[in-house]
Amino acid sequence: MxxxxxxxxxxxxxxxxxxxxxxxxxxxxxxxxxxxxxxxxxxxxxxxxxxxxxxxxxxxxxxxxxxxxxxxxxxxxxxxxxxxxxxxxxxxxxxxxxxxxxxxxxxxxxxxxxxxxPPRHQALLHAMVGMPLGELSSRKQADEWLSATVKHPFERGFLLKNLGRKTEGQFYWQCNLPEIARHYLKISxxxxxxxxxxxxxxxxxxxxxxxxxxxxxxxxxxxxxxxxxxxxxxxxxxxxxxxxxxxxxxxxxxxx
CATH class of the missing domain: 3.40.50.1820 (Alpha/Beta hydrolase fold, catalytic domain)
Structure with missing residues (x-):
């Protein structure tokens, strides 16, 4: 549920x-x-x-x-x-x-x-899917990665609320990003x-x-x-x- x-x-x-x-x-x-x-x-x-x-x-x-x-x-x-x-x-x-x-x-x-x-979030989703989570050591690095696609700091902050971090330090997306991206046209x-x-x-x-x-x-x-x-x-x-x-x-x- x-x-x-x-x-x-x-x-x-x-x-x-x-x-x-x-x-x-x-x-x-x-x-x-x-x-x-x-x-x-x-x-x-x-x-x-x-x-x-x-x-x-x-x-x-x-x-x-x-x-x-x-x-x-x-x-x-x-x-x-x-x-x-x-x-x-x-x-x-x-x-x-x-x-x-x-x-x-x-x-x-x-x-x-x-x-x-019209689909308006495809570049954003592509950037999130392509983020090298295994190479990140800080949320600041994630923000810098997104900044090439998402210019506004408020919007980046909103999106990065989806970024979780495991106890050993590895970052991960809390949302099911692949499934969301796969069905994005249907969502639109x-x-x-x-x-x-x-x-x-x-x-x-x-x-x-x-x-x-x-x-x-x-x-x-x-x-x-x-x-x-x-x-x-x-x-x-x-x-x-x-x-x-x-x-x-x-x-x-x-x-x-």
């Missing part, structure tokens, strides 16, 4: 907020946000397959990832939840809401739309479906990101007719990390 972390407990009758990370992320990306919800709501953060501390398994289809998350909800006896996902996790959240609408009270989607995207896409999720839905995009355009809204509302789109002007692709205060205000206002 997927690795997860509970912030709060499930003893109350209130539905928890389930949060899903993006490509090459982990549940740790939601740690600051989730801790900030203490006393307000229970948050369940999940590592998606082949990410974080979840099992390394074959396949990265959205239907497989939806089934994985539903299995966690079933195991924890969560009949319905509020659901939020970022980027790839946003696509998983959308598919789960479309396939199991009775289990999602409200849906939040962070900086992604229900569409296929989005399954074709005629399903509709009618409940309240909030799309939050970064004003400095190009992942969700104004022209996407009619297409979004075909599947999510109650969808609203808000922009965090100062944020890029990671509003929950880059502008946490403004992001949290939007989420709390939507969830009530």
């Amino acid at each position: 997927l690795n997860y972390r509970l912030f709060g407990d499930l003893s109350s009758s209130a539905a928890p907020l389930v949060v899903l990370h993006g490509l090459l992320g982990s549940l740790d990306n939601w740690h600051t946000f989730a801790r900030g919800q203490a006393g307000k709501r229970t948050v369940l953060a999940i590592d998606l397959r082949n990410h974080g501390d979840s099992p390394h398994v074959a396949g990265m289809s959205y239907r497989q990832m939806v089934d994985d998350v539903v299995a966690v909800l079933d195991t924890l006896a969560i009949p319905e939840c509020y659901l939020m996902g970022h980027s790839m996790g946003g696509k998983v959240a959308m598919m789960l809401a479309l396939q199991h609408p009775s289990r999602v009270r409200r849906l939040l989607v962070v900086d992604i739309a229900p569409k296929a995207y 896409g989005f399954p074709t479906t005629d399903a509709v999720y009618p409940a309240p839905t909030l799309f939050i995009r970064g004003g400095q990101s190009d992942y969700v355009a104004d022209t996407d809204l009619p297409m979004i509302r075909q599947a999510f007719p109650a969808a609203e789109l808000v922009t965090v002007a100062a944020a890029g692709h990671l509003p929950h990390v880059q502008t946490p205060a403004e992001f949290t205000v939007l989420v709390e206002a939507f969830l009530g």
Whole structure:
């Protein structure tokens, strides 16, 4: 089963907020946000397959990832939840809401739309796969290796959170990088479906990101007719990390 972390407990009758990370992320990306919800709501953060501390398994289809998350909800006896996902996790959240609408009270989607995207991470994945882990003696060397492909230090820091180190000093990727790279084109896409999720839905995009355009809204509302789109002007692709205060205000206002 997927690795997860509970912030709060499930003893109350209130539905928890389930949060899903993006490509090459982990549940740790939601740690600051989730801790900030203490006393307000229970948050369940999940590592998606082949990410974080979840099992390394074959396949990265959205239907497989939806089934994985539903299995966690079933195991924890969560009949319905509020659901939020970022980027790839946003696509998983959308598919789960479309396939199991009775289990999602409200849906939040962070900086992604229900569409296929041109592949934009292939050079990055190639650099990560090609990193000579056996020759590294420090994280600084790993950062220098990535800097040829990933120019922004913030982005490199985000990616290098996947880099673990064994007790004897050997570096390794915690995520299942070969499987992620193998299925990257599938991850960039989005399954074709005629399903509709009618409940309240909030799309939050970064004003400095190009992942969700104004022209996407009619297409979004075909599947999510109650969808609203808000922009965090100062944020890029990671509003929950880059502008946490403004992001949290939007989420709390939507969830009530």
